[in-house]
Amino acid sequence: MIPLSWYMALAAILFSIGIYGFLVRRNIIIMFLAMELMLNAVNLNLVAMSHYLDSLRGQTFTLFIITVAAAEAAIGLGLVIVLFRNKRTVYVDHINELKG
Amino acid sequence: MVNQLLFLYCALVIIGTALLTVRFKNPVHSVLAVLVLFFHMAGLYLLLNAEFLAAIQIIVYAGAILVLYLFVLFLVNLRQEVKVERFVASHRLSALVSICLGICLLAILPFFKLGAKGNYPVGRIEQLTHTKAMGLEIYSTFLLPFEIAGLILLIAVIGGLVLARNDKEVAENELSDSPSAGTCEVQE
Numbered sequence: 098m099i100p101l102s103w104y105m106a107l108a109a110i111l112f113s114i115g116i117y118g119f120l121v122r123r124n125i126i127i128m129f130l131a132m133e134l135m136l137n138a139v140n141l142n143l144v145a146m147s148h149y150l151d152s153l154r155g156q157t158f159t160l161f162i163i164t165v166a167a168a169e170a171a172i173g174l175g176l177v178i179v180l181f182r183n184k185r186t187v188y189v190d191h192i193n194e195l196k197g
Numbered sequence: 198m199v200n201q202l203l204f205l206y207c208a209l210v211i212i213g214t215a216l217l218t219v220r221f222k223n224p225v226h227s228v229l230a231v232l233v234l235f236f237h238m239a240g241l242y243l244l245l246n247a248e249f250l251a252a253i254q255i256i257v258y259a260g261a262i263l264v265l266y267l268f269v270l271f272l273v274n275l276r277q278e279v280k281v282e283r284f285v286a287s288h289r290l291s292a293l294v295s296i297c298l299g300i301c302l303l304a305i306l307p308f309f310k311l312g313a314k315g316n317y318p319v320g321r322i323e324q325l326t327h328t329k330a331m332g333l334e335i336y337s338t339f340l341l342p343f344e345i346a347g348l349i350l351l352i353a354v355i356g357g358l359v360l361a362r363n364d365k366e367v368a369e370n371e372l373s374d375s376p377s378a379g380t381c382e383v384q385e
């Protein structure tokens with residue numbers, strides 16, 4: 098039997114790696130991928146807890162999170178394409194028009 | 198014992214591929230590392246008796262979302278990415294912040310207490326099969342969120358169409374079409 102804390106520790110580590118990738122990378126597509134990592138960490142936590150609580154709520158939430166992640170990926174990548182079409186770059190430090 | 202070994206294997210691969218994802222120079226390699234990560238995440242879902250979610254994870258995440266990422270990567274030029282610096286200027290500070298966050302999250306874990314048990318023990322889910330149990334839960338308790346999820350997908354479809362349409366090209370085509378049509382009529 099695997100303790101619940103193992104799953105939660107793995108999810109915490111994965112979430113921090115996602116935060117690290119989001120803060121560190123310049124390429125906006127890789128930043129989106131790091132966001133997917135964070136969503137997966139949350140999903141893992143929800144599924145593990147719903148298993149150990151004998152409940153299906155967490156797993157239903159995970160299903161909805163996957164739906165929203167798909168919608169987010171579609172719209173976010175559409176925005177990336179528009180950005181690339183207008184500015185010819187996907188690097189976040191080139192997009193600094195609003196910087197004072 | 199076998200379960201624990203399987204968990205440790207999946208956990209090691211997940212952490213390794215997650216680190217590789219944020220470190221790889223080539224974005225295509227990053228996406229492929231995330232693919233491996235998603236498959237091992239599905240393995241963990243199987244360990245947690247959530248086989249429907251494992252299938253959804255592979256079909257939606259690995260099958261649909263990652264292919265979308267690959268398409269966009271191919272639309273955006275890759276050549277310079279391999280040579281250009283891949284990290285922002287303040288990446289040391291960012292690493293420090295994320296390591297501190299990870300330590301804080303891990304330190305909080307021992308104080309977590311499980312709440313009240315629900316009414317779907319493993320035996321009942323196994324008897325119903327996981328997909329049927331999920332369906333019962335979704336179509337009774339979570340009916341309204343399910344409808345809202347459908348609405349969100351509709352918005353994503355419309356948003357994707359609106360964003361991907363090239364307004365400039367459309368306008369230019371209309372502009373270039375109308376004078377040429379006019380000249381054709383004059384010539385005739």
